[in-house]
Structure formats: structure tokens, C-alpha cells
Amino acid sequence: MLDPVSRVRRFNRAVTSAVGALDTSFLGRGRPLGAARVLNAIGHGRTDVGEIRDYLGLDSGLMSRLLRSLEDEELIETTAHENDARRRIARLTAAGKREFNAYEAISNRQAKDFLSHHTQREALLAAMDLIASALGRDGTALDEMDPRSDEARYCLGEYYAELARRFKQGFDVKLSRDPDAKDMVRPRGSFIVAMSDGLPLGCVGLKGASGEFAEIKRLWVAPSARGLGLGRRLMDAAERAARELGIEVLRLDTNSALAEAGQLYRRSGWTEIPRFNDDPYPDLFFEKRL
Amino acid sequence: MLDPVSRVRRFNRAVTSAVGALDTSFLGRGRPLGAARVLNAIGHGRTDVGEIRDYLGLDSGLMSRLLRSLEDEELIETTAHENDARRRIARLTAAGKREFNAYEAISNRQAKDFLSHHTQREALLAAMDLIASALGRDGTALDEMDPRSDEARYCLGEYYAELARRFKQGFDVKLSRDPDAKDMVRPRGSFIVAMSDGLPLGCVGLKGASGEFAEIKRLWVAPSARGLGLGRRLMDAAERAARELGIEVLRLDTNSALAEAGQLYRRSGWTEIPRFNDDPYPDLFFEKRL
DNA sequence: CAAGATTTCTGACTAAAGTCAGATATATGC
DNA sequence: GCATATATCTGACTTTAGTCAGAAATCTTG
Numbered sequence: 150m151l152d153p154v155s156r157v158r159r160f161n162r163a164v165t166s167a168v169g170a171l172d173t174s175f176l177g178r179g180r181p182l183g184a185a186r187v188l189n190a191i192g193h194g195r196t197d198v199g200e201i202r203d204y205l206g207l208d209s210g211l212m213s214r215l216l217r218s219l220e221d222e223e224l225i226e227t228t229a230h231e232n233d234a235r236r237r238i239a240r241l242t243a244a245g246k247r248e249f250n251a252y253e254a255i256s257n258r259q260a261k262d263f264l265s266h267h268t269q270r271e272a273l274l275a276a277m278d279l280i281a282s283a284l285g286r287d288g289t290a291l292d293e294m295d296p297r298s299d300e301a302r303y304c305l306g307e308y309y310a311e312l313a314r315r316f317k318q319g320f321d322v323k324l325s326r327d328p329d330a331k332d333m334v335r336p337r338g339s340f341i342v343a344m345s346d347g348l349p350l351g352c353v354g355l356k357g358a359s360g361e362f363a364e365i366k367r368l369w370v371a372p373s374a375r376g377l378g379l380g381r382r383l384m385d386a387a388e389r390a391a392r393e394l395g396i397e398v399l400r401l402d403t404n405s406a407l408a409e410a411g412q413l414y415r416r417s418g419w420t421e422i423p424r425f426n427d428d429p430y431p432d433l434f435f436e437k438r439l
Numbered sequence: 440m441l442d443p444v445s446r447v448r449r450f451n452r453a454v455t456s457a458v459g460a461l462d463t464s465f466l467g468r469g470r471p472l473g474a475a476r477v478l479n480a481i482g483h484g485r486t487d488v489g490e491i492r493d494y495l496g497l498d499s500g501l502m503s504r505l506l507r508s509l510e511d512e513e514l515i516e517t518t519a520h521e522n523d524a525r526r527r528i529a530r531l532t533a534a535g536k537r538e539f540n541a542y543e544a545i546s547n548r549q550a551k552d553f554l555s556h557h558t559q560r561e562a563l564l565a566a567m568d569l570i571a572s573a574l575g576r577d578g579t580a581l582d583e584m585d586p587r588s589d590e591a592r593y594c595l596g597e598y599y600a601e602l603a604r605r606f607k608q609g610f611d612v613k614l615s616r617d618p619d620a621k622d623m624v625r626p627r628g629s630f631i632v633a634m635s636d637g638l639p640l641g642c643v644g645l646k647g648a649s650g651e652f653a654e655i656k657r658l659w660v661a662p663s664a665r666g667l668g669l670g671r672r673l674m675d676a677a678e679r680a681a682r683e684l685g686i687e688v689l690r691l692d693t694n695s696a697l698a699e700a701g702q703l704y705r706r707s708g709w710t711e712i713p714r715f716n717d718d719p720y721p722d723l724f725f726e727k728r729l
Numbered sequence: 730c731a732a733g734a735t736t737t738c739t740g741a742c743t744a745a746a747g748t749c750a751g752a753t754a755t756a757t758g759c
Numbered sequence: 760g761c762a763t764a765t766a767t768c769t770g771a772c773t774t775t776a777g778t779c780a781g782a783a784a785t786c787t788t789g
Contacts, residue, residue, distance in 0.1 A: 153550075153554055153560070153564055154547050154550045154551055154554070155637070156564050156567060156568060156638070157550035157553060157554060157564070157567060157636075158546055158547070158550050159567075159568075159571050159635075159636050159637065159638055160568070160570065160571045161458075161546075161550070162571075162636060163460050163570070163572075163574040163575040163636065164454050164458060164570070164571070164574065166574075166575075167453060167574045168451075168458050171451065171455070190609035235578035235710075236712055244490035256448055256451075257444050257448070260443075260444045260447035260448050260451070261444055261448060262575075264443055264444070264447060267666050267667065268665075268666035269569070269573075269665060269667075270443070271570060272666075273570070273573055274443055274446050274447070275566070276542050276565070276566035276570050277446060277447060277449075277450035277566075277570065278446060278449075278450070279559070279562060279563060279566045280453070280454070280563070280566050280567065280570065281449050281450045281452075281454070282453075283553075283557055283559075283563055284453040284454065284456075285453040285456075286455045305515035323443060338516075345449075346452060346453065347445070347449065348446070348449055348709050360583075375559060376557055376558035376559035376562075377557065377558075377559075386571075387725045400703065
């Protein structure tokens with residue numbers, strides 16, 4: 150009754166039948182599922198035919214025919230790739246955009262209906278985030294971004310909110326040494342965001358150009374993505390960026406209230422050093438030589 | 440980025456591709472999905488051909504052919520139903536049992552692998568329970584059971600644990616008026632368990648034979664199934680059972696720390712009355728005339 | 730027991746998905 | 760420039776799923 154394996158399998162069954170219902174709803178617009186999937190992939194910005202084929206796992210012959218059928222419906226147009234005429238680029242026509250929007254509307258309404266039937270909205274959404282992250286962890290990509298981008302600012306906002314929750318004395322960015330965005334952009338530094346299917350799941354900043362060492366700042370992983378090794382991946386990526394920038398010494402500060410972070414640093418080759426700044430929040434200081 | 444609808448859709452995408460992988464794994468044994476599904480349904484104890492057809496949503500012609508193909512492989516045998524020779528009963532042969540076990544082993548290993556890749560095990564399982572309950576709520580059946588059955592005892596254990604967590608002074612069954620199991624079995628009373636795909640999600644007891652009124656006891660809903668109206672359904676079922684048993688007055692006691700329960704009673708026609716017993720735990724008392 | 734209903738089976742189809750061996754056009758490396 | 764690799768397309772298949780009409784056997788009800 151409490152066996153974890155049966156619980157996972159119960160989840161699988163529940164989800165399989167729900168997904169079955171989801172699939173048939175796509176047939177509501179008089180188009181076979183294959184063609185609908187290709188149309189959606191194009192609508193979501195995948196234009197390269199080969200990329201769509203890989204993404205959907207289709208045979209090239211089948212893919213070709215699906216493209217032809219969408220062309221016959223005048224929903225898409227294909228052109229040759231500008232640098233490589235072997236490759237084809239597919240784009241939605243005006244009618245194709247309308248059709249794509251209709252599919253989007255169906256999906257959005259379904260999602261809304263699902264949510265509206267439940268009073269446990271937040272718990273349900275948190276559970277969905279957790280599972281989507283767990284299932285999609287191989288699909289989590291680390292992208293270098295500007296720390297002023299929407300994605301980065303979302304991560305930083307969540308990071309500050311979490312510090313405020315976890316520090317006894319609260320947290321106010323203005324009182325801490327908030328790094329200048331330019332110090333976390335090449336060529337001085339870097340800012341990396343972990344993105345999973347459009348949702349930011351974590352970040353880390355590399356703040357350079359402050360003399361003999363650079364600093365790791367703002368390491369954060371979304372609660373729904375913890376335990377998947379994402380913190381480690383972000384730190385590795387930041388170190389890689391540091392090496393590319395010719396940085397030899399890295400430092401960071403943290404607080405002993407953030408136990409997981411401290412563990413991560415110790416386990417990945419950082420050594421504790423004495424306080425090297427006067428920021429009021431940290432009480433633990435680390436260094437790593439690359 | 441935080442839009443609930445996008446979060447639901449991200450979950451759908453993650454799960455659809457995971458389920459896709461799950462489906463193809465069934466093909467790993469060289470049998471089309473349809474036949475594999477029928478074999479599994481029979482293995483899980485569904486023997487009546489018509490029942491399987493309804494469960495899997497298959498056309499009778501298709502079903503018939505799938506049965507033939509499984510028979511050709513000598514994985515199943517069919518016989519006529521003993522009371523109705525039109526109906527057919529399907530059973531696994533020894534080879535069929537081996538094959539079914541192989542499918543079970545694949546599913547179990549997949550579930551185990553999934554869990555072993557994550558350190559957030561308990562959080563993940565809780566999230567899966569929540570979502571499975573939310574998706575499968577139409578499939579939650581209320582079954583009358585003996586309060587000494589495994590399912591009932593699991594529910595009661597969870598119920599006591601929750602009271603212990605939520606009451607400031609803790610909770611010890613021995614100090615409360617624990618009803619005799621016989622008073623919650625027909626013809627005196629009843630005990631109802633909400634089952635969803637093998638997992639007990641809630642319970643309620645109807646304790647009769649104590650004079651001029653019967654009592655509702657042990658109303659519990661699993662955390663993962665709250666907000667789905669299950670408490671209401673359980674109460675309705677208990678009242679229905681009470682009417683069948685000719686009971687005219689129902690009473691119950693509860694504690695103001697269980698706010699949701701109090702709300703439910705008030706909203707479904709119960710009226711508060713003065714204390715009618717000397718149990719140390721409750722501080723709220725209700726009555727309903729049927 | 731006759732008429733009608735129910736359950737399963739069979740035959741004759743269609744649609745969709747998927748496979749595979751070339752053909753064609755283009756790019757790349759020596 | 761030529762051999763080789765790559766990307767897409769076409770034709771000729773097969774498999775799987777699903778539909779539908781009607782046959783055959785059996786049950787139910789008046």
C-alpha cells in the first residue's frame with residue numbers, strides 16, 4: 150500500500166490515461182496527430198526540418214510526407230536554409246498561425262479547466278513543477294545570459310526571497326554587496342541560468358574584474374529542482390567560464406544557514422578561508438584555485 | 440514565467456514525452472501495444488472479455504482479434520462463462536504468466552530506476568500521489584469494508600498520526616472512545632473506504648447500535664486527495680448507509696483544530712449541539728436528522 | 730417457445746504510422 | 760575537381776489501430 154514502486158506505477162497509470170485523453174483532443178481539429186505535432190513544433194519556433202525530426206523522433210520519409218500534407222493545407226511554407234541549401238526551413242503561413250493558435254487555445258483551456266477543478270491549486274502546481282523537473286532533468290540546459298534578462302531577474306528575485314525566509318535576521322539586497330551587472334557579463338564575468346523547457350530552474354553568477362580573484366555569487370536552485378545535481382552542474386559551468394576568462398582564483402561567501410550550499414562547496418574542491426569582505430550576511434568564506 | 444497555465448503545460452509536455460518512452464518500452468517484447476495492454480489487463484485479474492473491452496475502450500472486433508493473437512501465441516486460454524455461455528472468460532496460461540511477469544518486471548524496474556535517480560524521494564512520491572489523485576478523482580470508488588481490513592487499518596493509522604500532529608496535546612487512541620469494530624459493520628453500522636487504483640485515499644465510519652442515535656467516526660482524507668470533494672462524498676455515503684439501516688439521528692464529535700472538517704459539517708446540514716460524551720479530545724459536537 | 734436482446738466473432742474495409750531502399754541536390758575535405 | 764558525406768524527398772511497402780455490417784450462439788421475457 151505504501152510501497153514506493155507501486156506509488157510510482159499508480160502515478161504512471163493515472164498520467165497515461167490522462168495523456169491519452171489529451172492526445173485525442175488534438176484530433177478534434179480533423180488532423181492526424183503526426184501532422185498536428187509537426188505544426189506545433191513549427192509554431193513553437195523550431196524551424197529547421199532536421200531539428201523537428203530529431204525532436205519528434207520521426208523517420209525522414211514520414212517527416213517529409215507530414216510536411217507535404219501541411220503544405221497542401223497551406224499551413225506552412227518551406228524554403229532552403231540560407232547557408233546550406235540541403236537543409237529546409239519551415240515557417241507558418243498566416244493560416245498556419247491561426248491553426249496553431251487554435252491548438253494553443255485548446256491546450257490552455259484544458260490546463261485552466263484542470264486547475265479550476267481543484268482547490269489545492271498551489272500544492273498541485275508545486276507538485277507538477279517538481280515532477281516536470283525530475284522527468285525533464287536531462288533536458289535542463291545551462292544558458293549564459295545577461296543578469297538583467299527576465300529569466301535572470303526571476304531567479305534573483307526567488308533567491309532573495311529564499312534568503313529572507315532562511316536568515317533569522319531577514320535579507321535586504323541593499324545592505325549586501327550587490328554586484329554590478331557589468332561585472333557578471335563577458336569579458337569580465339558571466340551569469341548562467343538553468344532553463345528547463347522555458348522555466349528557469351537555477352542560476353549562478355561569476356563576478357570578475359575585482360583584482361586578484363573573481364567571485365561566485367547568487368547560486369540558486371528552484372525548490373522543485375533540488376536533489377537533481379543542478380547546483381553542481383551550475384558550479385561546474387561557472388568554473389568553466391572562469392577558466393575561459395583566464396581567472397585563476399575563485400572565492401565565494403555564504404551563510405551557515407544554507408547547509409546544502411556549504412556541503413556542495415566542500416565536496417567540490419573548495420577550501421574554507423578567513424573572512425575577505427565586510428558584507429553583513431555571510432559567515433563562511435571559501436576559495437578555489439583553478 | 441510564473442503563469443499557472445504554462446506550468447501545467449510544462450508538466451504535460453514533460454509527462455507526455457516520458458509516457459512516450461514508457462509506451463515504447465512495452466514494444467521491447469516484440470508485441471504491439473494493443474495486445475500487451477490486453478495481456479496486462481488479464482494478468483491484473485480482469486478475466487471477463489466484455490469488462491476488458493470497456494476498460495481499454497476497444498471495439499469488439501478489435502478486441503476479438505487481439506484475443507485471437509494472444510491465443511495463437513499460447514499466452515491465454517478462453518472459456519465460456521459458467522452462467523452465460525455468450526460471455527467469454529480469458530485466463531493466462533503458464534507461458535502467459537511468465538510473459539505478464541516480464542512486463543511487470545519492466546515496469547517495476549523503470550519505477551525503481553526513476554526513484555533511485557533522485558535524492559528528493561519522499562517529496563517526489565508525495566507529488567506523484569497528489570497528481571495521481573487529482574487526475575484520477577473520477578476513478579475514486581467508495582467501497583464498504585470491514586474496519587479490520589488492511590485498507591481500513593492503513594487509513595485509521597494515518598488518521599491517528601494526523602491527529603497526533605495537529606492536536607497540541609497529541610493524540611492517544613486508548614484515551615479516546617475507540618468504537619468496537621462490530622459497531623461499524625452491518626447490520627449495526629458501516630465503514631467506507633475511498634479507493635483510487637488500489638490506494639486508500641480516505642475513510643469514514645458509521646457506528647450504530649448505541650441507543651437513540653448513531654455516530655459518524657474516523658472521517659479522514661489523505662493529504663494528497665484534499666480539495667477534491669472526497670470528504671463530502673464520504674459523508675454522503677455514510678448518510679446513505681445510515682438511511683439504509685433505518686437510522687434517524689446522526690451525531691459526531693470533532694475538534695476545532697480540524698477547521699476543514701467543521702466547515703464541511705456546517706455546509707452539509709449539520710447543526711452544532713452541546714457536548715454529548717466525555718471523550719477528552721473533541722470540543723465541538725454536531726447532529727443531523729435524516 | 731417465439732421474439733427480441735446480448736455477446737462475441739468474422740470479413741471487408743480505411744486511416745495512420747512507420748520502414749527502407751534508392752534518387753537527388755548540395756556541402757565538405759583532400 | 761572529385762570522392763565522400765549529408766539532408767531531404769519519393770516510391771513501394773508493412774504493421775497497427777480502428778470501423779462497420781452482419782453472422783452465430785445464447786440468454787431473457789412475455
